[in-house]
Amino acid sequence: MKVSTKGRYALRIMVEIATYDPADYVPLRALAESQDISEKYLEAIIAPMVRAGLLAGQRGKGGGYKLARTPEEYTAAEILRAAEGSLAPVSCLEGVTNVCPRAGQCATLDLWTGLDKVINDYLESVTLEDLVKKETARAGGDYII
Amino acid sequence: MKVSTKGRYALRIMVEIATYDPADYVPLRALAESQDISEKYLEAIIAPMVRAGLLAGQRGKGGGYKLARTPEEYTAAEILRAAEGSLAPVSCLEGVTNVCPRAGQCATLDLWTGLDKVINDYLESVTLEDLVKKETARAGGDYII
DNA sequence: ATTAAACCTATATCTTTAGTAGGTTTAATG
DNA sequence: CATTAAACCTACTAAAGATATAGGTTTAAT
Numbered sequence: 001m002k003v004s005t006k007g008r009y010a011l012r013i014m015v016e017i018a019t020y021d022p023a024d025y026v027p028l029r030a031l032a033e034s035q036d037i038s039e040k041y042l043e044a045i046i047a048p049m050v051r052a053g054l055l056a057g058q059r060g061k062g063g064g065y066k067l068a069r070t071p072e073e074y075t076a077a078e079i080l081r082a083a084e085g086s087l088a089p090v091s092c093l094e095g096v097t098n099v100c101p102r103a104g105q106c107a108t109l110d111l112w113t114g115l116d117k118v119i120n121d122y123l124e125s126v127t128l129e130d131l132v133k134k135e136t137a138r139a140g141g142d143y144i145i
Numbered sequence: 146m147k148v149s150t151k152g153r154y155a156l157r158i159m160v161e162i163a164t165y166d167p168a169d170y171v172p173l174r175a176l177a178e179s180q181d182i183s184e185k186y187l188e189a190i191i192a193p194m195v196r197a198g199l200l201a202g203q204r205g206k207g208g209g210y211k212l213a214r215t216p217e218e219y220t221a222a223e224i225l226r227a228a229e230g231s232l233a234p235v236s237c238l239e240g241v242t243n244v245c246p247r248a249g250q251c252a253t254l255d256l257w258t259g260l261d262k263v264i265n266d267y268l269e270s271v272t273l274e275d276l277v278k279k280e281t282a283r284a285g286g287d288y289i290i
Numbered sequence: 291a292t293t294a295a296a297c298c299t300a301t302a303t304c305t306t307t308a309g310t311a312g313g314t315t316t317a318a319t320g
Numbered sequence: 321c322a323t324t325a326a327a328c329c330t331a332c333t334a335a336a337g338a339t340a341t342a343g344g345t346t347t348a349a350t
Binding site for chain 4 (some may be wrong): 291292293294295296297298299300301302303304306307308309310311312313314315316317318319320
């Protein structure tokens, strides 16, 4: 029941890109350095996010990545889904229709369906904007002491 | 974010044992056969459940396993925890105290803490008794047609 | 032409999951 | 007391998935 590094890194990267000027492209190199992830591995994490349309990539000199929308338009759920593939706690809930031959007699199916729902509902309720606020609150020095 | 076979099988086994007479010991062989899991693998799944005090094992002829309590006294959470080890979605939430050096500046920590909570709350809310009811409802022929 | 960047494909390593094998101890029963 | 049926224990293997790494190609700005 663990979220992999792909999902965790993907969220952190999205938060970081969201803190930059939305018009600017942020190069992979800068992200890799500040997050302390190798450029090559980060590339593998970002690629599916670009394909999913969450990030816009710009090639060539001066290129990089920027958000495709505003931070409040992303949910944690869709970012994790793009990076991890699926959030379903059991594989039989992954497709549109349940293909398990035992589904009709499965005593635990409702449990998994319910678990899947609370996970999705929660992760849909948190936006990238929410995460960015935490980031700037912690880093930003809004502290008296 | 997947529950492993250990957790899934553990739940199914608990449901099955709960459908027998609570005083009877059910031998591993019978469980393995009806659930279509090898005896050896099932043994590895049941052992930690016995150690955790969820099941009572009886050695020797006529022995087997029975519930240590009544079905309504088990939650899905504790069964899964005994089988899987931990339900935390990220490893930094596994211990009592968060040992991650970045915890103070982590923008996503609250997200993981919140996710951990909804998962736990949901799984604590479902009892073994609830699952047994589904099993008997499906298998038991309470149908008109 | 040079440079800096995304993009692409393949490969390697490491960890976890899933499953097996073979034996020892315990307890009931004829 | 021998037999049998059961849990219990330790070690091992195989497959899958997670976590990266390597080396190159294409694109675009200067």
